[in-house]
Amino acid sequence: MTKKDMEKIISKYINNEASVSEIDGLSKWLDKKENLKIFKEYLTIHHTLNSDLIFDSLAAYENFSNKDTSTKKARKLFLTPIFKYAAAILIFVSAGYFFLTKDKPVKDNTPIIVNNKIKIGTDKATLTLSEGSSINLEKGKKYTTDNLNSNGEEIIYNSQPATSPKIAYNYLTIPRGGQFSVKLSDGTQIWLNSESQIKYPVAFIKGQTREVELIYGEAYFDVTSSTKHHGAKFKVAHNMQEVEVLGTEFNIKAYQDEVHVYTTLVEGKVGVSNGAETVVLKPKEQSIVGDSKDIETKNIDIYNEISWREGVFSFEGKSLKSIMKVLSRWYDMDVTFNNAELEDVRFIGVLGKEQKIEEILNTITDLGFINSYEINNKKIVLK
Incomplete structure (x- = not known):
């Protein structure tokens, strides 16, 4: 030509x-x-x-x-x-x-x-178990216990309900320069971006609300439907908001050095609450939670928000x-x-x-x- x-x-x-x-x-x-x-x-x-x-x-x-x-x-x-x-x-x-x-x-x-000394990011995380011990996870390194397996890129928990009324929690912390994913016991998949931390149950109690906490950072959620878990809803808590879902895909960005929390809905339906107001998002909408009592919403380009996962x-x-x-x-x-x-x-x-x-x-x-x-x-x- x-x-x-x-x-x-x-x-x-x-x-x-x-x-x-x-x-x-x-x-x-x-x-x-x-x-x-x-x-x-x-x-x-x-x-x-x-x-x-x-x-x-x-x-x-x-x-x-x-x-x-x-x-x-x-x-x-x-x-x-x-x-x-x-x-x-x-x-x-x-x-x-x-x-x-x-x-x-x-x-x-x-x-x-x-x-x-600047290196390209890779799969790595720190897993903190319920008794307080910590395990460094990284690409190419396997880790296995009675209720989970990790191949160094993700953690997969056994799909069994909790046998005790007292829930045991794990923490997954992703450092700067890292990324990781976790599949919870209910089948929900979570991808975590760099500099993030999440708290979640090792196993959920049958029929009760499934709840995790994004302490800081960014995470993409692919939540299994409540119809597969005796109607149990799924919630994601953060100190500035709470997201309630029935079965959907969405992204939450809540970094410590940013003043707003951004929730982006890819598909399904979620309710975002900051304690003073609740808004229901539609696909391709994003909520912005900050110091104001009002929750801002806007239509966004989903790809720009979730491309990090790809x-x-x-x-x-x-x-x-x-x-x-x-x-x-x-x-x-x-x-x-x-x-x-x-x-x-x-x-x-x-x-x-x-x-x-x-x-x-x-x-x-x-x-x-x-x-x-x-x-x-x-x-x-x-x-």
Whole structure:
């Protein structure tokens, strides 16, 4: 294909009009490194001139999940082979800044790296048993007791009701740079993001409300239906709210360094209560609980909220400061800015959780959003 042909396909891709064959052609074209550079520049210029454009990433996710590939359009590109390249591309969408370097003096953007100890996150957690002992769980390490098994990536509890009226609780703590999942005795599956902690019963009492507590952090819940447990409801407690469900999938984000708790409903129905008000969420809705007595609700792009569970981080109009906060948890690092104005620069894009931090920072530097960066042990300075 000629350069002119590819420009037309890229334009159709940006506007969600590309066909399946055009998407495949674009993927093959991007196999050449020099073409990837052209692709980046085209996207950067486009978003700088059209800052109101935002990909419909939820539609992308749904289209990708649809098995009928004959009707898929470019919206599915969030998860197509193109993003083996574009996963590191963060597109500039903020008004007020123009970071293309055409009229700027050339600066030395060589990064300074001193004893880089920043590692990609992995499966790891600490399990605290009811009697108080703790076990470190990690990828490749098995752990087994009478009522649970762990393969180093998840814990699976035996599906038996409690035999004693006194419930025994376990705690699962995920450190920065970690992730883990747990399957409770009732079959409910919970995925935990970095820097999170949850408390749950080793076994539930038959017929009684099944209750767990998200102490802090982020967790995705796939709850087994109450009809399978003699009508027993399922509740997720937190010190700022309580979520009651009958059988559904939802995400709760309640980090200690954030002032709000975000509950996102994927499917089913949940009631969110802060003690003063209760709201019932519909799929694709998110509740926001804070200091106010009122609970805010809004429609959201589900994929951006739950993509972490699928191995990627999806950002839509997020500030560089917010993005770095998310990455800090996964890479277990600290980030500071030499220039406070950089904190508010906003991006749209997708990052793979298996990428090295240098790859991400090099992309942001290449696109001109920062001049350079410095890594010293587990600390990063953006310049």
